[in-house]
Amino acid sequence: MELTTEQQDIIKVIRDFVDRDVLPKASEFDHADEFPESMVETLRELGLFGITIPEQYGGLGLDLTTYALVIKELSRGWISLAGVVNTHFMSAWMIENFGTEEQRQRYLPRMATGELRSAYSMTEPHAGSDVQAIRTRATADGDGFRIDGQKMWATNGLRAGMIMLLAVTDADADPRHRGMTAFIVEKDAETHEQPGLIVPPQLKKLGYKGVESTELVFDGFHVDRDAVLGGEEGLNQGFxxxxxxxxxxxxxxxxxxxxxxxxxxxxxxxxxxxxxxxxxxxxxxxxxxxxxxxxxxxxxxxxxxxxxxxxxxxxxxxxxxxxxxxxxxxxxxxxxxxxxxxxxxxxxxxxxxxxxxxxxxxxxxxxxxxxxxxxxxxxxxxxxxxxxxx
Ligand SMILES: Cc1cc2nc3c(=O)[nH]c(=O)nc-3n(C[C@H](O)[C@H](O)[C@H](O)COP(=O)(O)OP(=O)(O)OC[C@H]3O[C@@H](n4cnc5c(N)ncnc54)[C@H](O)[C@@H]3O)c2cc1C
Missing domain, CATH: 1.20.140.10 (Butyryl-CoA Dehydrogenase, subunit A, domain 3)
Incomplete structure (x- = not known):
């Protein structure tokens, strides 16, 4: 496995950060189940929220292999740090690959700096492995959609300012997965209640502490039509x-x-x-x-x-x-x-x-x-x- 000089340099920076700032403190944060604000700030400064986002949208534009190597180094320190980045990275990748140009320009630059962080939510209380069994509905409503349903285990569910959300848009579709759409849902970060969305207190877990895992309860949450990932072509393509x-x-x-x-x-x-x-x-x-x-x-x-x-x-x-x-x-x-x-x-x-x-x-x-x-x-x-x- 030959690493490029750039990869070696990046890995060295992350390894030094982990040895100096993460390993000595991670267990303390873990035992207190405390969000590692200062470590996440360093991730932002290092540009890791935009690691694979193309340079034209303000990211570092690095490849997936480098990303995997970085995640390995972070996780050597504490997997919760990788958890803060990962749902964000997957959402950014989806916008880059399946979003419209307008969506790329609207979201990727703010995601690259970490100013806007994303959760990624498909799991529901009754459906994890069986994703096609999800029930959260997005129903056409005036100029957009009304979202109703309950999500489970959303990593970064509270502190994220947006959620990449999978919802049913055509309940009669057969097979079911052809009736599901991905939505870019903007929300208030750090707020447990806003119109149409409740984020209950974080779930208590065995490990993976510090980063929150939450339920998301949607009850008439409104999104505009342009929240559909990929625009009109993205309708029913979410699965x-x-x-x-x-x-x-x-x-x-x-x-x-x-x-x-x-x-x-x-x-x-x-x-x-x-x-x-x-x-x-x-x-x-x-x-x-x-x-x-x-x-x-x-x-x-x-x-x-x-x-x-x-x-x-x-x-x-x-x-x-x-x-x-x-x-x-x-x-x-x-x-x-x-x-x-x-x-x-x-x-x-x-x-x-x-x-x-x-x-x-x-x-x-x-x-x-x-x-x-x-x-x-x-x-x-x-x-x-x-x-x-x-
Ligand atoms: C800390 C944490 C963070 C998470 N973060 C996220 C997140 O950010 N976003 C998100 O969408 N989800 C998230 N998840 C959800 C996670 O992806 C699901 O928990 C996982 O996919 C399993 O689903 P389940 O819990 O419903 O288990 P089930 O699907 O109910 O499975 C229960 C058991 O049955 C087995 N099983 C199920 N079907 C079959 C089959 N056909 N054949 C054989 N065995 C089977 C499973 O392997 C398992 O052993 C998170 C979960 C945790 C615990």
């Missing part, structure tokens, strides 16, 4: 747009998993060279060496798979198989690595004084986010059966 973005999300979750697993590995291999039992460092016991070897090898493989998927998606080729495989392998590796890191830490891994405790609570999100790993395996198998059909 397709969201699924294309989910593929990117899978690359992102894979990269997060590599970062988190690296953090667990680094903590474990450091601790193994400090702790002594039976007259020698535990790194000298073969049982511990086997764990370190497995962790290091799988993390390396996961990273290569994530980069491969990012490159393929960036080339414009179909990348669902590669993205699915990378997400599956990297996230299972992360889950395995946090458990192994905790075992290597013995009782101390269970203590809030050590980073492993936080990583242990953060890792499971990666297994279920952007499509659970069960669904991932079904998609992978479907594609393999297509490729190897007899």
């Amino acid at each position: 397709k747009y969201f699924m294309a973005a989910v593929e990117l999300g899978r690359v992102n979750v894979g990269a997060r998993a590599v970062g988190l697993a690296t953090s667990a590995f680094e903590a474990a291999i450091r601790y193994a060279q400090q702790r002594e039992t039976f007259g020698k460092r535990i790194s000298q016991h073969q049982a511990i060496q086997l764990k370190l070897a497995q962790m290091g090898t799988k993390i390396r493989a996961a990273e290569l798979m994530v980069i491969d998927a990012a490159q393929r998606k960036a080339s414009g080729d179909r990348a669902d198989l590669e993205a699915g495989m990378a997400k599956l392998f990297a996230t299972e590796t992360a889950q395995e690595c946090v458990v192994e890191a905790m075992r290597i830490h013995g009782g101390y891994g269970y203590s809030q004084e050590f980073v492993v405790e936080r990583l242990y609570r953060d890792a499971p999100l990666l297994i279920l986010g952007e499509g659970t790993n069960e669904i991932q395996q079904l998609l992978i198998a479907r594609r393999l059966l297509e490729q190897y059909a007899i």
